[in-house]
Amino acid sequence: MDMQLIQPFINSLDAVISETMRCSARIADVTMQEGNYQRAGVAALVILSGDIQGRIILDMDTAAATQAASDLAGISGEPSEETAREIICELTNMVIGNSVTQLNDRGFKFKVHPPELFLTDVGPRGTLDSETVLLRFELPKGAVYLNIAVHDNSHEMIGAPA
């Protein structure tokens, strides 16, 4: 997978976590994933279409979601399922939005669809033409997973018939 497509998502996750939760997100593991995605906690999925095609899943385990609820909404203790879902959607929105900004400024033009909650335990595979990379970030409390299955569609679009 093209690192220039992945790096903005890593940078953005770190920046958003740092800004909203006042802590750093350390990359603990990077793996290429085959098969379906297994949800770890509360997760949201965003579809990208255009020069960059694919989907991103942001997934937080319970400890990280609890910390996020405390930092972002002042909620103490484990958040309700509804609150955890709202928080993951908003964090996903910020991470993807910031990444898209970086990619767009590099010339990639594409559309971001609003985040959708990813409710099933087992999620989608990467598409046939997208390898999937799974990044695990460690926070002081808990972990955040970024599952990225995207590919550069710009060359195909240039050659595509009108």
Add this chain to the structure above:
Amino acid sequence: MEFKPLTGGDQPKIRFLVVDDSVFARKNICKMVEAFGGEIAGEAGDGVAAIAKYNDTHPDIVLMDITMPKMEGIEAVEHIVHEHPKACIVMVSSVGYQDNILSALQKGARHFVQKPVKPEAFYEIIRYVLSENAEPAPTTSEGA
């Protein structure tokens, strides 16, 4: 951090319409607005609802997300400004690339704030657009 209220004395509070598809984001923005001494005139979760809510509430400022279902924020700005040319709309979005910002400004938005929103910067931007709004329209020499 404490903020000096946007309006003082006997002046009415500045009324805000907060538009974002995320309930959580709306709550956060509403909290900031209240900390600035503003008042929430209404909330909407998409562009279509925003247009209806604007017509119902006639807020002083609209804080508008971009990526939303049904109708995106930039399209909603175009509709609102077409109907209400003096509408004061500030985009608040995590998607902050140049094309998007330019497009929003061309459609009539006054400013752009990127998420995650920093309250101090947000406060200054709101004060700035309010001060711009308060300034009398420039007169031309032909009209003088």
